[in-house]
Amino acid sequence: MKQSIQSKKQIQNTSDLSDGRKRVSARAGALIGVIGLLCACGTGWAGAPKTSASPKLIVRDVSVFLVSAHGKKLNDAALFRSTTPGYMQSRRLSADASESDKPAPLGLITFAGPATKDIDVLLEFPAGRFLTHWPTARIQSKRIYWRSQNLLKESPLSMPLSDSHWLSPLQKADRLFVKGIDKCDRFILYDVELNHSPRLTMTHAENGFQVQNADTYPLKDLTVMQPVEQKDRWKVAAIDQVPGTKKEDQQPEAKSDQPAKAKPVDPLSEESLNKKKKEAQAKALEAVGKQLQAIGALPKLADAAAKPADKKEAQAAKTDKKATAVLVPYIESAALTQAEVLDVWRKQLIDLGLGTPEVEHVLRILGEHALRSDQATIVYCLDESYLDKILPLEITPFPDVVRRTGIVILLDADPALLKRIDALIAQLGNQSWAKREAAQKTLEEYGKAAQTQLQKATRNKDLEIVFRAEQILSKIK
Known part of the structure; x- marks a missing residue:
């Protein structure tokens, strides 16, 4: 009997121990599951790996324009000759062989970030024309369209440039390849002539220059490079922004008193017949007056005061008087070398969000066209809203970041000229x-x-x- 009771107790203890082990095992399994879930979510576990954010597609569009203070077009076809490779088929006259490798103002679009398939790039120009573009694209009326371009990390170039060509550094830059149906390069280039009349005047001041901007848009990062007697040296004056005229300061255009739509008039009515009679009498008197003036019987009338033929010119004359003169001071009293002047703009371009390839591209153009030995030149950034107005850019699908910069080199504004x-x-x-x-x-x-x-x-x-x-x-x- 005792042996039977002891045997039952042993069996019960064994069963209790087995149940306890199962409960511990279940709790351990649940704990491991919770830890695994926390690791997967990246929270609650110090050693859990963090997922990195996906890289962004960054598009940089930078345009350099050359314009005369007396001109009416940015990058006028008559201002400079083309130095792009022959396969780009520029509508400008080609530069002479001795000057074929000199940098010329161009627009540049580059892409950085992840490889992307089937992207469309569209540039429009409400008033202007395209003179050069590369890679080849479809031109329709007032737009140029690079359709279904693939942005790749690696791809062979369709037209490699020689190392000596001024555009060669762009093909070696750390940027995505742009590949269309049959052309591939590391950039998109364009040369566009846009209607634009500069409304900037400059006069000499004691410690720099006085500048007036008669346009409604402000001018940013304005710099004046003035040559000095010492060869290859320039004094530099700079200011962050030159404000434009306020829209409310401009006088509204005079509205016509005539109704928009004239009421139909009966040609046989008494009013119409009297009007025709008066017009006939006026013409007859005018003819008699001219005959009397021809024989000297009547004196010739004095010429009327000259009036502006164009309402816009008259409005511009009024606006110029209201433009505020801003002092642009010299940044240093000593004259600077070419490298030092370009370093001033290098810092400004970096602050605008341009990368090394884009900065060097702009500096090559500035070194060729902005540093003159015969006159002071003005370089400034266009207001981005104005750039979007004269040269809209559309990219589909829309990238993560788009940075647009328009830089103008203004010639012939120096009063000493x-x-x-x-x-x-x-x-x-x-x-x-x-x-x-x-x-x-x-x-x-x-x-x-x-x-x-x-x-x-x-x-x-x-x-x-x-x-x-x-x-x-x-x-x-």
Whole structure:
């Protein structure tokens, strides 16, 4: 009997121990499951790996424009010649062989980030025309369309450039390849001529320059590079922003008193017949008056005061008076070298969000066109809203980041340039044939900046000056 009771107790203890082990095992399994879930979610566990954010697709669009203070177009076809490779088929005249490798103002679009398939890029121009684009794209009316482009990490170039070409660094840059149906490069390039009349005036000041901006849009990061007597040196003046005129300051255009739609008039009514009769009498009196003036019986009327032919020109004249003059001070008293001047703009371009390839591309163009030895030049950034107005950009699907920058190099705004042009016009009558030729060539390069003074020179007593001035004017027109 005792043995039976002990046996039952042993069996019960064994069963209890087995149940306890099962409960511990179940709890351990649940704990491990919770830990695994926390690890998977990346929370509640110090050693859990963190998932990295996906890289962003960044698009950088930077355009460099050259314009004369007397011109009406950005990147006018007459301002400079093309130095792009022949396969890009520019509508500009090609530069001479000696100047074929000099940087020229161009627009550049680059892509950085993950590889992306089937992306569309569309550029429009409400008023202007395209002169060059690469890779090949579809041009429709006032737009250019790069359709179904693939952005790749690796791909062979369709047209490799020689190492000596000024665009070669772009093909070696750390940017995505842009591959279409049959063309592939590491960028999109475009040369566009846009309608734009600069409304910026500049005068010399004691410690820099006085600048007036008569446009409604502000000018950003404005810099003036003034050459000094020391060769290859410039004094630099800069300001963060030159404000534009406020829209409320502008006078609204005069509205016509006439109704939008004239009411139909009966040609046989008494009012119409009387009107025609008066018009006939006025014409008859005018004819008699002209006959009397021809024989000297009546004096000729004095000419009416000249009126602006265009309402926009009259409005611009009013607006110019309201533009606020802003002092642009020198950043240093000493003159700077070319490298030091470009470093000033390098910092500004980096602050605008451009990468190394885009910055170097812009600096190559500025070094060629903005640092002149014969005149002070102005460089500034267009307001982004104005850039979107004159050259809208659309990318589909929309990238994570789009950075647009429009940089303008303004020539012929230096007030000292007028004195230099007068001296060159006088040199047209020099006894030395070589000096006359050199002066004529330089004046032809100034173009419309010298047009007004050349027109006055056609009335000069020196027939040589008159002859050469007329030749230059015929080329400018």
